[in-house]
Amino acid sequence: KNEVEQSPQNLTAQEGEFITINCSYSVGISALHWLQQHPGGGIVSLFMLSSGKKKHGRLIATINIQEKHSSLHITASHPRDSAVYICAVKMSSRLTFGEGTQLTVNP
């Protein structure tokens, strides 16, 4: 079993829809990252959180430490949000990554 599980694996939405991507993990962590990977391969860090909720523009990330679960929400989705969204948990110095969620937002 993977230490980090994401769902769904693939998600297709219409422009304007509210998007939720989920991440569950099975180990003790110090923090959780949400990352975005574009088709060219580059990785951008969106959030790092260890408790509660963070918001940046149309992106919201929440984490429930007791339930070992985090969600990434995108409000008013746009085609430029199309990318792979990756959950990664921090244990000691290393990040352990999920498989990623491929998001496609159609106009």
Added chain:
Amino acid sequence: EPEVTQTPSHQVTQMGQEVILRCVPISNHLYFYWYRQILGQKVEFLVSFYNNEISEKSEIFDDQFSVERPDGSNFTLKIRSTKLEDSAMYFCASSVPGSGSYSNQPQHFGDGTRLSIL
């Protein structure tokens, strides 16, 4: 905004050859990392580096791999004798100081070097 830069963007090498991947971390960052992503798979941790020594390494990071900070700005990953299965995207990352030997600050990633072994 400061960036982590990696060179080259694409490296093609014959199997058995040595390859050096280069990274320039963000200037005030003190923690450095290498990750790799085989095509179609998830990103995997290779090694973390702090205070001129390896903090942690994964099972993947065997004797064929080494890291070095040869000067005040570069951080390199060397693969001594490349194998076909080393073909992957290699990402460098860095983070600002935290407390102790691990940084609990966000990691900033470079755009990656695509390594193709023929």
